[in-house]
């Protein structure tokens with residue numbers, strides 16, 4: 399027996415729907431009869447893809463004219479509920495993204511409903527939805543459900559579910575009216591910048607080669623880039639070296655960066671702090687190179703090399719180049 | 722310019738403790754420290770007030786048992802004063818309950834700018850900043866990697882998936898800062914001594930005008946139904962590099978057919 403209805407906050411990524419949103423749709427469709435989507439921007443641009451992934455209706459705000467999504471989308475959803483335009487869903491599920499958190503936070507205040515965060519799995523227990531949240535760096539799993547009759551709001555971490563095209567018909571597109579936001583809507587985007595990247599996307603690549611502080615210095619990171627290029631992999635990094643300015647934030651893997659689940663993850667000069675592990679330990683195969691045999695990264699490695707990256711990496715690059 | 726910074730005091734992450742199976746809350750019998758995530762907000766606030774030429778930095782912290790050790794670190798860095806909210810009934814608060822308490826304490830300060838971390842190191846819901854902003858009816862910019870104040874506008878570089886957005890926001894506003902935005906200063910000896918005498922106002926839930934039924938376990942309306950150890954990965958093959966470890970890596974990649 400499933401739930402009647404789930405709402406999903408969807409985000410666009412360029413011309414497509416962000417993978418996190420498609421992942422959530424797959425799970426929502428599995429547990430509820432009806433799945434409806436809320437998003438900013440033009441719903442018509444995404445109705446086909448969203449329908450294909452199981453959504454029946456897309457409520458879209460249209461162009462927000464630079465306003466951040468948090469206040470706008472939360473206010474629009476709350477206003478629709480207040481005016482009786484919408485029947486309340488059993489749950490509202492969003493991705494753990496910058497804007498997902500903003501919408502969830504603001505909506506939780508408007509509906510006076512708590513948010514269950516960092517969810518990596520959702521299951522039905524009778525007619526209650528239960529979220530699994532890893533704590534203490536993933537060593538412990540906590541299962542939580544809501545005890546109120548409010549809308550259950552969940553923030554789901556990327557790569558928790560697998561996106562699935564189910565061949566559904568194009569979703570209906572409905573206007574989502576954004577009420578006057580007052581002071582709360584005052585923040586405006588005036589310009590956007592994207593980091594230049596080559597090769598596969600970090601969160602989609604089949605192989606990820608990541609470097610950490612053990613690379614020693616910024617220049618040595620070129621070994622990571624070189625190896626990534628040879629393997630057709632995406633380069634990644636720990637927060638330590640992002641904070642040190644060696645590489646941009648878009649390289650960061652971990653709790654506050656990207657979650658990756660490649661076929662192979664190569665960790666070079668990375669200690670394996672819990673906040674890094676939560677971003678990569680779902681990888682199918684993990685290779686670690688670290689000179690400290692006690693480094694926690696070895697606990698998750700399928701192949702661990704106790705050694706100096708400055709010795710192992712150049713030889714590895716050469717060997718692969720010679721093939 | 723008056724800047725209020727939310728600072729969470731947490732058990733040292735190097736020794737994260739455990740969930741109490743009885744109360745299902747974090748066991749907090751260890752000494753609390755200033756959450757590293759909030760040291761950036763404190764530093765940013767001090768720099769912005771410096772740049773503005775006048776003003777002050779006030780701290781707000783909700784914590785069990787009137788703990789101040791983490792707060793003292795932030796005062797020693799240079800914050801002028803603090804509000805500390807402690808109350809038995811706050812035990813088990815969720816993020817929304819926490820935000821309700823912090824928002825009341827912040828409003829009393831009538832700040833021009835409210836700073837927080839994007840997410841704490843122990844709970845990391847990352848929802849408190851937006852919740853505070855909504856409760857106060859203020860605009861918010863989360864994930865700030867750079868902030869400057871021009872007149873009554875905050876100009877923020879906001880981190881995005883792909884890079885960053887330039888965002889302009891009228892003050893007063895709530896801005897949450899990412900780690901690494903600024904280099905937090907170490908408290909000087911003079912700062913540490915001065916911190917001992919800086920005013921810390923201690924408040925209860927009632928003094929803030931909140932209903933205990935809306936905060937703490939009572940207000941969180943969540944039920945933890947299971948706590949279990951996560952499945953662990955099986956240990957793999959660990960070898961010491963004798964000058965030929967790269968060959969083993971190549972062979973491993975070959976086995977996986979990814980070359």
Ligand SMILES: Cc1cc2nc3c(=O)[nH]c(=O)nc-3n(C[C@H](O)[C@H](O)[C@H](O)COP(=O)(O)OP(=O)(O)OC[C@H]3O[C@@H](n4cnc5c(N)ncnc54)[C@H](O)[C@@H]3O)c2cc1C
Nearest residue numbers: 610611612636637638652653654655667669674689690707
């Ligand atoms: C709230 C919060 C969120 C965080 N989010 C993230 C996140 O999203 N992602 C993330 O990565 N971190 C995150 N962190 C930081 C995390 O706790 C660690 O500090 C960080 O991951 C460490 O990076 P590192 O492994 O590069 O550096 P270190 O921990 O310094 O490790 C360097 C390693 O390199 C090894 N080494 C040194 N020299 C060599 C050599 N010549 N050859 C081989 N090995 C060598 C050392 O033995 C050591 O194990 C977060 C922290 C907090 C508090």
Ligand SMILES: Cc1cc2nc3c(=O)[nH]c(=O)nc-3n(C[C@H](O)[C@H](O)[C@H](O)COP(=O)(O)OP(=O)(O)OC[C@H]3O[C@@H](n4cnc5c(N)ncnc54)[C@H](O)[C@@H]3O)c2cc1C
Nearest residue numbers: 515727728783815816837838840841844845846847848849
């Ligand atoms: C392992 C674990 C999991 C949890 N899961 C959930 C959950 O799913 N949903 C939920 O609602 N609650 C959850 N909680 C409870 C929640 O962490 C607490 O309510 C906490 O007080 C506020 O949330 P946060 O630390 O996650 O804040 P975040 O939103 O991550 O913190 C952002 C910033 O808000 C400010 N801030 C947060 N708390 C305080 C404070 N007490 N004093 C001053 N400033 C503060 C700081 O500037 C901080 O950097 C969880 C707690 C733990 C330990």
